Ligand SMILES: Nc1ncnc2c1ncn2[C@@H]1O[C@H](COP(=O)(O)OP(=O)(O)OP(=O)(O)O)[C@@H](O)[C@H]1O
């Protein structure tokens with residue numbers, strides 16, 4: 307049983323507020339991913355959780371124990387660093403069991419622990435090597451082993467895969483996922499790679515400029531992004547955005563795209579959205595939701611687009627469309643046969659539209 | 673030259689000539705720098721009568737180690753006729769502990785200043801760097817007062833203290849610059865593993881520090897061994913250092929100047945530094961160029 311609760315956490319370096327009031331809950335066995343652009347404070351948050359940095363305000367609790375002022379070494383938290391941070395002069399076995407050495411565990415017992423952990427990571431044959439004699443992927447496994455051997459209450463990972471090549475990254479990602487399923491320890495994982503976040507997380511906290519922009523399950527964040535920022539950050543290729551205005555009242559409300567006066571507005575029905583006539587909105591639609599062609603009788607915004615560029619990715623086709631002065635990206639199944647330069651009708655189905663207030667950039671209606 | 677040669681082949685074709693030039697230039701420079709040493713060695717091996725008749729520079733007609741023997745154990749310095757030997761021992765007894773102490777303390781300083789950043793660390797670093805530019809003469813009188821207040825005036829311990837303290841700015845700077853290149857995440861990882869300040873220092877930092885430790889040892893040993901001003905100011909009689917004794921020996925003349933004795937004594941006094949360079953010079957260069965630890 308390990309719950310991690312962070313509330314009202316702030317961290318400033320001098321006059322710079324790096325974290326401004328962070329509230330996060332990770333359930334037992336949960337895998338929280340902190341996702342956000344470079345410099346948004348992910349590592350800082352992780353370091354504060356680890357006890358390597360002192361919180362300026364707020365509290366961190368593991369279960370019911372307040373650890374805000376507890377020393378790093380007494381928190382029962384292990385951390386895997388981006389640069390592996392192995393001890394250069396020590397063998398792999400000693401790297402893995404250094405924490406036991408510090409606690410005065412006898413040598414034979416340490417060796418056994420190193421062997422057990424190494425076996426689970428398939429690095430048994432490397433135990434007597436030095437870090438310098440290992441490849442990047444092997445080093446990262448040793449770093450993971452060093453955390454595993456402690457069986458801590460909480461695992462922290464700071465971008466553990468970012469120094470690995472694509473193949474190794476996928477392998478190690480799967481390894482981490484498998485370990486988490488087996489060990490089941492509560493984990494916090496930092497990344498700015500959204501595919502890592504989506505595959506590993508039970509919860510994602512999308513961070514922006516020291517704040518949690520949205521906290522939820524991967525599915526929630528993908529399906530109902532709380533702001534333009536989150537919508538833009540999660541999903542690849544990113545969501546398309548267009549400007550629109552609300553016209554009419556009550557059940558007769560419609561959405562009109564700005565600059566497309568000749569396009570029929572779409573009825574918003576009585577969705578109960580808190581929008582009023584004249585409300586300026588940002589309309590978002592995911593690339594895979596754009597329908598190229600007539601789209602049968604579905605409700606939505608119908609536009610005429612010119613195909614600008616077609617990119618085959620193997621699994622599907624990315625189509626760059628020009629609509630008036632706008633550029634949209636659509637993801638289509640690989641069998642779609644599309645010729646650049648031709649004009650095609652497209653449909654933006656109304657049920658797949660995301661509406662954001664243009665002023666606050668926050669999602670309208672939840 | 674054929675037009676179809678690629679650049680690397682052109683370099684290869686030119687290489688023998690370039691090489692030869694290089695060796696000629698290096699040879700000339702080598703001769704130039706080695707000449708004084710050669711003259712000293714040759715002169716130290718000639719009997720004094722031969723020097724007197726054939727001049728100070730010349731090929732020895734007869735070889736003798738008399739001058740070396742005299743310089744080591746018989747020559748008179750002021751009124752004591754025991755050669756350089758006791759003062760040589762003084763210098764060793766001073767230089768070795770002072771070198772090791774200043775290196776160790778410099779390592780601790782560099783580690784604390786880079787890996788345990790505390791308020792005011794930068795200001796302290798600036799002061800330490802200033803310490804590197806402080807001329808010895810400027811601290812002579814305060815140092816003398818401090819030593820006598822501590823009851824260490826005219827003692828070997830006093831000099832060990834002075835040399836250690838005076839070397840600290842340099843050794844601290846060496847280690848600071850080296851440790852800056854060691855990723856802080858290593859220290860953070862050790863923290864998470866439960867290790868404290870000293871354990872991290874001795875078990876993680878020290879084992880990766882040998883390149884810069886070599887630099888520090890060579891630099892400190894050379895500086896301390898060759899130092900004259902503090903030695904002449906703070907020691908007299910039996911506690912003199914070898915440089916002071918050498919100076920006194922050369923200045924103690926009875927009648928004719930004994931060039932062979934002077935040369936032998938100078939060589940003896942220079943020997944430890946030469947030996948240190950011979951054995952650890954390689955590491956010195958490697959340490960100076962070693963940037964960071966790729967771990
Ligand atoms: N010790 C410090 N002193 C001052 N500012 C700091 C300090 N550490 C971090 N910062 C600032 O805090 C902000 C967040 O840094 P942090 O390392 O947490 O970002 P991050 O989200 O992990 O970014 P990345 O994805 O690049 O690792 C940055 O703007 C950084 O400059």
Ligand SMILES: [Mg+2]
Nearest residue numbers: 348349350464
């Ligand atoms: Mg970071």
